[in-house]
Amino acid sequence: MKVDERVSTFFNGQLKQVFVYLTSRCQLRCRQCLYKPLLTSEYDDLSFDTLSELLSIFKNYGAFKLSFLGGEPTLYRDSKTGKTFSDIVVAGKQLGYTLVRADTNGQFDEKFLLNEKTKQLDELTFSLDGSTSEVHDAIRRKIGAFQNCINRIRQAVELGYRVQITSCVHRNICGDVETGVRQIEEMIRLCDSLGVHSLNFHPILKVGIARDNWIDNTEIEPEVWLTVYRQMINRLAIIDHNVDVRLPMRYIESDLAKDEHNYCPLRMGERVLIMPDGQLKICAFNIGTPYCFARFNCDSIEYELVNNEYERVDKQKMGCSFQVSPNGLSALCMSYKPNQNEAVWNELKRGGLV
Numbered sequence: 001m002k003v004d005e006r007v008s009t010f011f012n013g014q015l016k017q018v019f020v021y022l023t024s025r026c027q028l029r030c031r032q033c034l035y036k037p038l039l040t041s042e043y044d045d046l047s048f049d050t051l052s053e054l055l056s057i058f059k060n061y062g063a064f065k066l067s068f069l070g071g072e073p074t075l076y077r078d079s080k081t082g083k084t085f086s087d088i089v090v091a092g093k094q095l096g097y098t099l100v101r102a103d104t105n106g107q108f109d110e111k112f113l114l115n116e117k118t119k120q121l122d123e124l125t126f127s128l129d130g131s132t133s134e135v136h137d138a139i140r141r142k143i144g145a146f147q148n149c150i151n152r153i154r155q156a157v158e159l160g161y162r163v164q165i166t167s168c169v170h171r172n173i174c175g176d177v178e179t180g181v182r183q184i185e186e187m188i189r190l191c192d193s194l195g196v197h198s199l200n201f202h203p204i205l206k207v208g209i210a211r212d213n214w215i216d217n218t219e220i221e222p223e224v225w226l227t228v229y230r231q232m233i234n235r236l237a238i239i240d241h242n243v244d245v246r247l248p249m250r251y252i253e254s255d256l257a258k259d260e261h262n263y264c265p266l267r268m269g270e271r272v273l274i275m276p277d278g279q280l281k282i283c284a285f286n287i288g289t290p291y292c293f294a295r296f297n298c299d300s301i302e303y304e305l306v307n308n309e310y311e312r313v314d315k316q317k318m319g320c321s322f323q324v325s326p327n328g329l330s331a332l333c334m335s336y337k338p339n340q341n342e343a344v345w346n347e348l349k350r351g352g353l354v
Contacts, residue, residue: 208324
């Protein structure tokens with residue numbers, strides 16, 4: 001595969017992680033889904049051979065963490081070769097990725113986790129958007145989704161998988177500060193009872209990007225989240241819990257902003273997102289838009305000339321270039337989670353980059 005020199009120069013030695021959106025197919029149609037406008041019932045799954053070549057190239061640029069997403073990644077199947085999700089897991093491990101993981105809605109059947117190839121995953125992350133079926137099923141738009149997910153989490157823990165939960169913080173559980181703090185603590189207690197390793201929160205916010213148009217009124221207020229965040233940072237120091245909790249800051253008062261708040265994967269070149277439609281992106285806020293860094297096919301990777309997301313970055317602006325900042329606040333990258341215990345963050349910290 002031929003690689004545009006501008007692409008290789010940008011990523012080589014900087015790249016740490018690869019996010020692969022294996023398919024745009026999914027069993028659910030969740031209200032807050034960032035991928036919603038791209039979801040389809042048609043097969044658009046990535047070619048196994050092309051994907052394997054891309055993963056080899058990015059591994060050589062320095063990537064060590066590999067995440068599979070979608071759609072629902074466990075549905076992946078290459079229509080030409082018949083290769084499935086478990087096969088691409090094995091391919092990633094064979095290429096030398098030391099942390100291979102997947103994000104799932106947990107709606108697969110119990111046989112899935114028994115596959116010896118699937119067991120090569122280093123981490124399996126389940127999406128759980130509330131501590132009760134009433135909350136989770138409403139936002140996932142499927143009765144029984146909560147219990148299905150809980151059953152698969154318990155099975156995965158019992159089988160020895162390293163399990164993480166990702167939880168969206170949405171209006172139904174964080175309409176105000178008091179409710180938000182209480183609901184987040186309930187999620188922490190649930191995770192402890194399930195025996196999962198870590199809990200990663202994602203607040204749903206309207207930030208002036210295309211995705212605002214399809215999150216179905218699930219967003220919370222920026223000021224509410226910033227207060228909840230600060231209260232929870234203090235609470236985590238005193239409440240009894242075993243699960244490792246990751247919280248994104250998302251905002252800082254503009255007059256308190258420092259250089260560290262300029263954390264930006266686009267500026268750093270530490271990640272790449274492989275999309276089923278041939279786009280290579282860096283910023284997840286550009287999912288569902290024509291903006292990307294490069295495009296690929298089975299023969300080449302070409303630098304994007306028309307809608308290049310990197311060229312849109314405002315190098316002078318504090319915080320995130322693409323988000324609209326509320327009055328008095330600077331919007332930060334959704335991946336900026338100070339002091340988080342996460343492999344890429346830890347690597348960047350060792351290199352003095354965060």
